[in-house]
Amino acid sequence: MPSTEETKPLAVLLDIMETVVTEPFLEVMPRYFNMSAKEFLAEKDPRSWIEFEHGNITEEQYFASFFSDRRKIDGEGLKQAMYDAYEWLPGMEQLLSKLKESGFPLFALSNYSDWYLMIDEKLKLSKYLNWDFVSCKTGHRKPDQEAYLGPTASLRLKPEQILFVDDRQVNIDGAQKVGLQSHLFTSSDALETMLRNNNYLSE
Incomplete structure (x- = not known):
């Protein structure tokens, strides 16, 4: 009506x-780290992105807590890969x-x-x-x-x-x-x- x-x-x-x-998250991020989606989901920190979305942590803190084992990442390179994928x-x-x-x-x-x-x-x-x-x-x-x-x-x-x-x-x-x-x-x-x-x- x-x-x-x-x-x-x-x-x-x-x-x-x-x-x-x-939404490039599950396509771009695993590819950027040369991982399968399954590997990426198993190794990334389960809370860091949610905390970043809540505004509870800074971008720098997000990069530092990106993976559960706290390995260092090239955050700026990751951002560029995401930027390029937004359409x-x-x-x-x-x-x-x-x-x-x-x-x-x-x-x-x-x-x-x-x-x-x-x-x-x-x-x-x-x-x-x-x-x-x-x-x-x-x-x-x-x-x-x-x-x-x-x-x-x-x-x-x-x-x-x-x-x-x-x-x-x-x-x-x-x-x-x-x-x-x-x-x-x-x-x-x-x-x-x-x-x-x-x-x-x-x-």
Whole structure:
């Protein structure tokens, strides 16, 4: 059923990795260290990236704790490999442009470290969206309830006035528990179809 003015969202929160931008973590990092994905996952520290995403440790501390055995790594080389791999997912830059033209304030709601700055440097997402709600800034990762309630309070909107888009069902479930309108991302085409069916996009 098409939306009414009562249900039309007043803001859109977007996951970034594998919703807007490619996620190179499990492809680029193992290759950079000449390891298989299985070897990489077995040897990397299980908590350091999560702590980096939470904003609890600095980049320097992240590099120092990258592997469980604390071997030294070339952090700058790793960053360059990640930078080179970040790309728009097909159709998403055009769709973000359409959403912005339709008057929707767009915000990233992403579990990510301050490497989001590299993504923005390369792909210029800030032309379309605001980065205020990245986990390294808020200290909260999806699907924790506060990851959704914090932006809701900051935007001074009710949960049902916000549309949340993410490629992971667990994050969609978390958003729905607090009342956000939600869409499980599978492709830009499917997202655009949903937006048009609900009359969210201008022609």
